[in-house]
Amino acid sequence: MGERVLLGDEAVALAAVHAGLTAAYGYPGTPSTEILEYLIRHREQHGSPRAQWCANEKTAYEAALGVSFAGRRALVTMKHVGLNVAADPFMNSALVAITGGLVLAVADDPGMHSSQNEQDSRLFADFARVACFEPATHQEAYDMTLEAFDVSERFEIPVMVRLVTRLAHSRGIVRTGDGRGENPSDKRGQAASWILLPANARRRWRALIERQRDIREYTAGSRFNTVEGGPAKRFGVITTGLARNYLLENLADLPERPALLHVGAYPYPAEAIRAFVAPLARVLLLEEGYPYIERALRGIVPPAALEIQGRESGEVPPDGELNPDIVRAALGLPLRQGVTLEGLTLPNRPPQLCAGCPHGDSLHAITSALASIPGAVVTADIGCSTLGALPPYNAVETCVCMGASIGMAKGAADAGVRPVVAVIGDSTFLHSGITPLMDAVKDGTPMTLVILDNKTVAMTGGQPTILSSSELVTLVHGLGVPPGHLHVIEAHPRRASENTETLRRAVGHPGLSVVIAVRECVETVKRGKREKPSAAAGEVRP
Amino acid sequence: MKFDIILAGVGGQGVLSLSAIIASSAMREGLAVKQSEVHGMSQRGGAVLAHLRLADGPIASDLIPRGSAAMILGMEPLESLRYLEYLDRAGAVVSATTPMANIADYPPLDQVLAAIRSLPRAYLVEAEALARQAGSARASNMVMVGAASPLLPVALSTLEHFVETAFAAKGAKVVETNLRALHAGRAAAAVIP
Numbered sequence: 001m002g003e004r005v006l007l008g009d010e011a012v013a014l015a016a017v018h019a020g021l022t023a024a025y026g027y028p029g030t031p032s033t034e035i036l037e038y039l040i041r042h043r044e045q046h047g048s049p050r051a052q053w054c055a056n057e058k059t060a061y062e063a064a065l066g067v068s069f070a071g072r073r074a075l076v077t078m079k080h081v082g083l084n085v086a087a088d089p090f091m092n093s094a095l096v097a098i099t100g101g102l103v104l105a106v107a108d109d110p111g112m113h114s115s116q117n118e119q120d121s122r123l124f125a126d127f128a129r130v131a132c133f134e135p136a137t138h139q140e141a142y143d144m145t146l147e148a149f150d151v152s153e154r155f156e157i158p159v160m161v162r163l164v165t166r167l168a169h170s171r172g173i174v175r176t177g178d179g180r181g182e183n184p185s186d187k188r189g190q191a192a193s194w195i196l197l198p199a200n201a202r203r204r205w206r207a208l209i210e211r212q213r214d215i216r217e218y219t220a221g222s223r224f225n226t227v228e229g230g231p232a233k234r235f236g237v238i239t240t241g242l243a244r245n246y247l248l249e250n251l252a253d254l255p256e257r258p259a260l261l262h263v264g265a266y267p268y269p270a271e272a273i274r275a276f277v278a279p280l281a282r283v284l285l286l287e288e289g290y291p292y293i294e295r296a297l298r299g300i301v302p303p304a305a306l307e308i309q310g311r312e313s314g315e316v317p318p319d320g321e322l323n324p325d326i327v328r329a330a331l332g333l334p335l336r337q338g339v340t341l342e343g344l345t346l347p348n349r350p351p352q353l354c355a356g357c358p359h360g361d362s363l364h365a366i367t368s369a370l371a372s373i374p375g376a377v378v379t380a381d382i383g384c385s386t387l388g389a390l391p392p393y394n395a396v397e398t399c400v401c402m403g404a405s406i407g408m409a410k411g412a413a414d415a416g417v418r419p420v421v422a423v424i425g426d427s428t429f430l431h432s433g434i435t436p437l438m439d440a441v442k443d444g445t446p447m448t449l450v451i452l453d454n455k456t457v458a459m460t461g462g463q464p465t466i467l468s469s470s471e472l473v474t475l476v477h478g479l480g481v482p483p484g485h486l487h488v489i490e491a492h493p494r495r496a497s498e499n500t501e502t503l504r505r506a507v508g509h510p511g512l513s514v515v516i517a518v519r520e521c522v523e524t525v526k527r528g529k530r531e532k533p534s535a536a537a538g539e540v541r542p
Numbered sequence: 543m544k545f546d547i548i549l550a551g552v553g554g555q556g557v558l559s560l561s562a563i564i565a566s567s568a569m570r571e572g573l574a575v576k577q578s579e580v581h582g583m584s585q586r587g588g589a590v591l592a593h594l595r596l597a598d599g600p601i602a603s604d605l606i607p608r609g610s611a612a613m614i615l616g617m618e619p620l621e622s623l624r625y626l627e628y629l630d631r632a633g634a635v636v637s638a639t640t641p642m643a644n645i646a647d648y649p650p651l652d653q654v655l656a657a658i659r660s661l662p663r664a665y666l667v668e669a670e671a672l673a674r675q676a677g678s679a680r681a682s683n684m685v686m687v688g689a690a691s692p693l694l695p696v697a698l699s700t701l702e703h704f705v706e707t708a709f710a711a712k713g714a715k716v717v718e719t720n721l722r723a724l725h726a727g728r729a730a731a732a733v734i735p
């Protein structure tokens with residue numbers, strides 16, 4: 001029992017501990033990273049529960065699923081686009097008979113502060129037909145996560161807790177309970193419910209569909225879905241997640257208090273929403289994310305007597321995150337005026353590579369090697385190395401998703417582009433780059449892969465990578481990269497000319513070549529978090 | 543009572559720790575606190591913005607509405623100007639003077655400082671020089687807390703107490719340096735018109 005100041009992410013983590021967690025897995029990704037970081041610190045101090053970074057979100061999800069299979073409680077954490085990677089186990093885990101509570105904490109990034117898209121994970125929960133909680137406060141992040149484990153075991157489904165950036169990375173006060181112990185290890189011997197052969201899968205899918213009624217009944221009665229009506233009201237507001245906070249911020253300025261309905265537990269309470277809007281002439285939908293309930297409410301045949309306002313009709317912007325001012329405008333209230341600056345235009349200050357970053361040296365070598373070759377293409381990937389797309393480098397032409405640099409380079413080469421260089425960080429390579437490299441090796445694709453080995457997951461704050469630098473070389477060699485065309489260089493200014501020369505040779509090779517550019521991230525060096533970089537440089541001749 | 547603070551700076555300048563110092567001191571005085579931070583991409587040398595809200599009652603939004611911040615506290619002069627739309631017209635800007643010119647089109651510094659001076663309530667603080675005089679350039683944050691302190695709804699003694707406990711593990715010398723930095727900042731803000 002007690003009160004603590006926690007990030008939204010940390011409130012989820014602590015609740016999982018108090019829910020009797022046995023193990024947590026994840027892959028770093030803003031804004032979800034601090035959930036597992038909290039649990040890893042907790043484990044260092046208390047010895048349990050197990051908390052561990054994995055190679056990617058899919059392996060993390062599957063490990064969590066195995067814990068659940070053994071009857072124990074598991075948490076798996078990722079950012080929204082990470083769930084695309086884990087979609088296969090996520091979707092199918094809705095069909096198995098979950099025994100130990102399995103909670104997926106996924107952090108969306110509306111507004112794309114640090115992401116490639118702003119997909120709304122609530123739709124993913126709907127797609128898988130599982131329950132989802134969407135906290136609006138730190139306290140709810142804690143309370144909902146606790147409850148999510150119970151709901152998971154009660155309905156034998158994985159349960160999602162959907163966070164967004166502004167809660168994940170906000171600090172607030174949380175009152176905590178005492179917590180319970182772990183579940184005993186208990187594999188219930190109902191293997192048929194876990195073997196998704198077609199005959200079993202059809203049976204399990206039907207069972208999941210039949211359970212929907214019970215799940216809906218549960219969320220309909222949930223304390224996280226609230227209504228404040230009044231028969232005389234003609235205007236109502238439906239909020240989901242954080243939107244409620246922004247509404248509350250402005251409520252006192254409205255001439256009359258509207259009817260209010262808030263959704264924090266999904267499947268959304270359709271019956272309650274129908275009853276809520278029945279007496280209204282106008283309803284405003286405020287959702288932190290896609291117009292999810294809004295689209296359901298509008299339907300194909302919109303209700304005739306109800307004016308529906310929201311993202312689809314323009315009262316709320318169609319994209320981006322909400323804030324108190326957007327909600328204020330949607331409510332028809334005049335914006336408060338701040339101070340304006342006269343006579344000076346402020347230049348933007350976009351993110352950039354840290355001073356002395358090894359990626360800068362690698363990008364420099366790549367651009368110098370390609371300088372005299374018209375039509376050369378560089379594909380890039382997710383992480384700090386993406387910053388090579390910005391000035392002063394302007395070095396890369398694509399950045400789509402984890403690992404895409406390699407697959408896209410292969411495709412571009414197949415389409416006749418020469419030369420093609422793919423650039424990817426070590427952690428991103430281990431996450432999603434191994435399989436496309438295997439394709440390229442098998443095919444002898446004429447392309448050059450540059451792996452920027454900074455020995456850490458840098459963008460998210462310096463988490464350890466799965467493999468060390470030497471293990472990485474062994475792995476790439478083991479994938480069958482042709483001997484003599486695997487180069488290991490040191491990404492350092494003092495090696496600038498020889499690195500450019502190595503790159504030039506690699507790019508000139510008419511088949512597949514790989515260059516691993518090694519030097520530790522200067523941020524982790526500063527923090528002294530990792531061992532000193534080895535002086536590994538030169539060509540590997542296996 | 544409510545007191546909203548926009549904290550601005552450049553990734554790597556310690557904007558979040560600045561925010562944390564004020565937040566924990568406010569909490570010690572029994573105030574409610576919400577603090578919204580940035581992590582990830584923008585921390586790589588980009589513009590960094592944190593919202594810190596203090597109140598004696600519940601706080602709904604994690605984000606500060608436009609036109610309602612009582613203070614913009616800036617670790618860098620250009621960044622102190624970036625979020626003026628959030629500032630209440632009666633609000634104050636407390637800004638460090640040392641530029642972080644990691645962009646090619648950084649305007650002439652005298653223009654930036656003049657723009658800050660032209661605001662109705664502006665406090666420019668030579669945070670880095672004062673921190674160095676106090677014993678460590680790394681105490682710039684603490685100078686800025688000191689400079690902001692006469693306006694904050696938090697007693698100086700509470701801030702002092704924070705410094706004493708937060709740095710206790712690092713030894714008496716570090717505590718002294720940071721206390722000196724805190725007081726130097728407070729004194730500097732007092733003499734600026």
Ligand code: SF4
Nearest residue numbers: 354357384458521522
């Ligand atoms: S965090 Fe590390 S890898 Fe990322 S830009 Fe800075 S030095 Fe480079």
